[in-house]
Amino acid sequence: MGATTAGLKAHPFVHEEGRRNYARSYWLFAMPAAVVVAAVIVFPWLFTLVMSVHDWKVSGNVYFVALRNYLHLTQDPRFLWAVARTLYFTTAAVVAPVLIGIWAAVCFASNFPLRGVARTIFIMPMMATPVAIALVWTMMFHPQLGVLNYLLSLVGLPPSGWVYSTTTVIPTLVMVETWQWTPLVMLIVLGGISGLPIDPYEAAIIDGANSWQMFRYITLPLVWPFIIVASVMRIIDALKTFDTIFVITNGGPGTSSETINMLLYQTAFGYYDLGYASAMVVVFFALILVISLALLRVRRMERWD
Amino acid sequence: MIGRRTLLTSTAAVLAMPAIVERAGAQPAFDWKQFKGQKLVLSLTKNPRADNLQQHEKEFEELTGIRVESEQMPEQQQRPKMVMELASGNPSFDVTHFSLHVSKRVVGVGRWLEDMRPYLANRKLTAPDYDWADMSPGALRAATQPDGRIDSLPLETDIWLVYYNRQIFQQKGLRFPQTFDEMLAAARKINDPANGVYGFVARGVKNANVPVWTNFLLGQGQETVTPDGTTLLTDTPEAIWAGEIYKTILRECAPPGVVGFNWNECQTSFMQGKIGMWMDGVGFTPPLLDPKVSKIVDRVGFGLMPAGPKAHHCSVFTDALGIPVRSKAKEAAYLYCQWATSKQMLLNMVNMGGGASPRLSTYNDPTLLKASPFGREWLDTLLASMKIARPGLPEIVPVTEFRDVFGIALTNMISGGDPAAELRKATEAFKPVLAQSLKT
Numbered sequence: 001m002g003a004t005t006a007g008l009k010a011h012p013f014v015h016e017e018g019r020r021n022y023a024r025s026y027w028l029f030a031m032p033a034a035v036v037v038a039a040v041i042v043f044p045w046l047f048t049l050v051m052s053v054h055d056w057k058v059s060g061n062v063y064f065v066a067l068r069n070y071l072h073l074t075q076d077p078r079f080l081w082a083v084a085r086t087l088y089f090t091t092a093a094v095v096a097p098v099l100i101g102i103w104a105a106v107c108f109a110s111n112f113p114l115r116g117v118a119r120t121i122f123i124m125p126m127m128a129t130p131v132a133i134a135l136v137w138t139m140m141f142h143p144q145l146g147v148l149n150y151l152l153s154l155v156g157l158p159p160s161g162w163v164y165s166t167t168t169v170i171p172t173l174v175m176v177e178t179w180q181w182t183p184l185v186m187l188i189v190l191g192g193i194s195g196l197p198i199d200p201y202e203a204a205i206i207d208g209a210n211s212w213q214m215f216r217y218i219t220l221p222l223v224w225p226f227i228i229v230a231s232v233m234r235i236i237d238a239l240k241t242f243d244t245i246f247v248i249t250n251g252g253p254g255t256s257s258e259t260i261n262m263l264l265y266q267t268a269f270g271y272y273d274l275g276y277a278s279a280m281v282v283v284f285f286a287l288i289l290v291i292s293l294a295l296l297r298v299r300r301m302e303r304w305d
Numbered sequence: 306m307i308g309r310r311t312l313l314t315s316t317a318a319v320l321a322m323p324a325i326v327e328r329a330g331a332q333p334a335f336d337w338k339q340f341k342g343q344k345l346v347l348s349l350t351k352n353p354r355a356d357n358l359q360q361h362e363k364e365f366e367e368l369t370g371i372r373v374e375s376e377q378m379p380e381q382q383q384r385p386k387m388v389m390e391l392a393s394g395n396p397s398f399d400v401t402h403f404s405l406h407v408s409k410r411v412v413g414v415g416r417w418l419e420d421m422r423p424y425l426a427n428r429k430l431t432a433p434d435y436d437w438a439d440m441s442p443g444a445l446r447a448a449t450q451p452d453g454r455i456d457s458l459p460l461e462t463d464i465w466l467v468y469y470n471r472q473i474f475q476q477k478g479l480r481f482p483q484t485f486d487e488m489l490a491a492a493r494k495i496n497d498p499a500n501g502v503y504g505f506v507a508r509g510v511k512n513a514n515v516p517v518w519t520n521f522l523l524g525q526g527q528e529t530v531t532p533d534g535t536t537l538l539t540d541t542p543e544a545i546w547a548g549e550i551y552k553t554i555l556r557e558c559a560p561p562g563v564v565g566f567n568w569n570e571c572q573t574s575f576m577q578g579k580i581g582m583w584m585d586g587v588g589f590t591p592p593l594l595d596p597k598v599s600k601i602v603d604r605v606g607f608g609l610m611p612a613g614p615k616a617h618h619c620s621v622f623t624d625a626l627g628i629p630v631r632s633k634a635k636e637a638a639y640l641y642c643q644w645a646t647s648k649q650m651l652l653n654m655v656n657m658g659g660g661a662s663p664r665l666s667t668y669n670d671p672t673l674l675k676a677s678p679f680g681r682e683w684l685d686t687l688l689a690s691m692k693i694a695r696p697g698l699p700e701i702v703p704v705t706e707f708r709d710v711f712g713i714a715l716t717n718m719i720s721g722g723d724p725a726a727e728l729r730k731a732t733e734a735f736k737p738v739l740a741q742s743l744k745t
Contacts, residue, residue: 058392059415143562164562252510253564254716269385270705
């Protein structure tokens, strides 16, 4: 304690007899940022919490209902299915891009003709606007007129229902997500690979290791932190996916692609039930928070420094 | 002896007489310029009706001297935006364009829009040739709230009919069906999946699919709720019959993937010439006759909705214009609504294929058939439909939730679900939502 006080006194801006106290005027500089944060983050959150404990319809009166909206969520099969679908979609939309992204990064790390051109083409999907590409995919998925079923017919395969079938809709949406976001994973992992030392590989070659062994026992452990970073980003993005699903299926057919995001949007802006939608937002936020914290903990455990 | 002064006075009086008589007999001209210099902001739903309004916007500005700033937004975004802004008490627009079949009760319960009755009764604000009595009874009913307020002016009534491919019907030796049973039989006869030909197509995607089912239900002389809007009629034997025919015709005779079809997928498929019949709104006519996008320009037939076992109706959906009570330019906004729903503007709308006019006089206009690019059959079908039209959706506050809940039941039917079980389940799920909406 004494050391702390001594340290503070030694600080050039701490008030002492005859010296100006700069610390007191610092709040003026922090104020604009604090006001912005309070207005655009803290206030909406507090307001959402308040709405979630009310029966709050746009055109009706507002009643305090305590935790009734939250209790209703636990008994609402549509919401519970939306949670399950969100987890299913997220898992698939993270695993596929990460696996393909790692494979692509390893490929692009080696030298081959026109590597630069190939890499540029590979990252193009990531640069496109999600809503625009979603519209293009929607046309390609049309069961009778879409180009995808035509391509299947060329190789003798039967037509697929794509997003027009309750069983194939989520795998198809995952395919779109994978197409668009694999380049991001590839770029992150490729950044990791390009910074790796050459020595371990030279030693491994002298010891007679093959390509798979070098990847498994050298490359993968060394780029693991980069893979974790890419995975965290993908998980958060996949959980929040809205634009692609909204444009391509709007949660359908039926509710077979209705994730939490789609359901809460419909509840708030279709049914105008702001109280119940706010309860969904709070639960969804908690879900994202728990998953993100778990991943950050995994990342900390995996640190190799 | 007549003096010179008397003669001159008398002559002047005689010469002036026609002008005096004309002035005394005529009504004062309506002053369209009374709000000159004001500015209006319009929130329009993206559709051909809004296109018609925007195409003629300059004419309104020249007529009134009022400046107009209009914006079209897709309905999925415009609907919640309108409701949220009206609920906030500070809307950014002076006139809003909306669907009565979706938003009528929510704006009615909120009392967010001006009651038009005082405006319509005000001779200073309503032109003598506006003719409110010319609006069809169906449109008047749609625009009137249960408490008698008229808080919008009808802009369009979208009639549902059956588009059919004449060539396919001729090849199969079929005549256009008069009943739903005949329609199912014709669809089965046309259906030839091996050659990529299907008998029938209609909306399968949830929410949008409900009007298809309610059109079948109207054939039983029944709507989905009681007239007072308090009791659901969605699991009655008649409703289940409508569910059965919906399931049968779409499962047996529609293209694969129809469970995810909205009107645009149906339209695209129909325009390729491989579909026998398509049931939907008349407002989707223009692209079918556009050679740039349609392969069936010379083969499109327009058929009246077939009859059901107990009644013969088709569904109707109404678009309207309303003025927020918080608008600062209500009178100028009323002039706009009046102009937009005038006889000439609605005639323009019908001629561009933007939908059916809510005015009866439109169909008596001698220029209509000459100007319309859609032909005699289209016009005859429209006229016949106007006489049998009934609302295709219930007039309740949670209408979107109604469409979702029953839309999911209908998609489940296409996937093989039992209509009776699905409709009972949906009815039970929706009962508390309706009850709750009646309390607030």
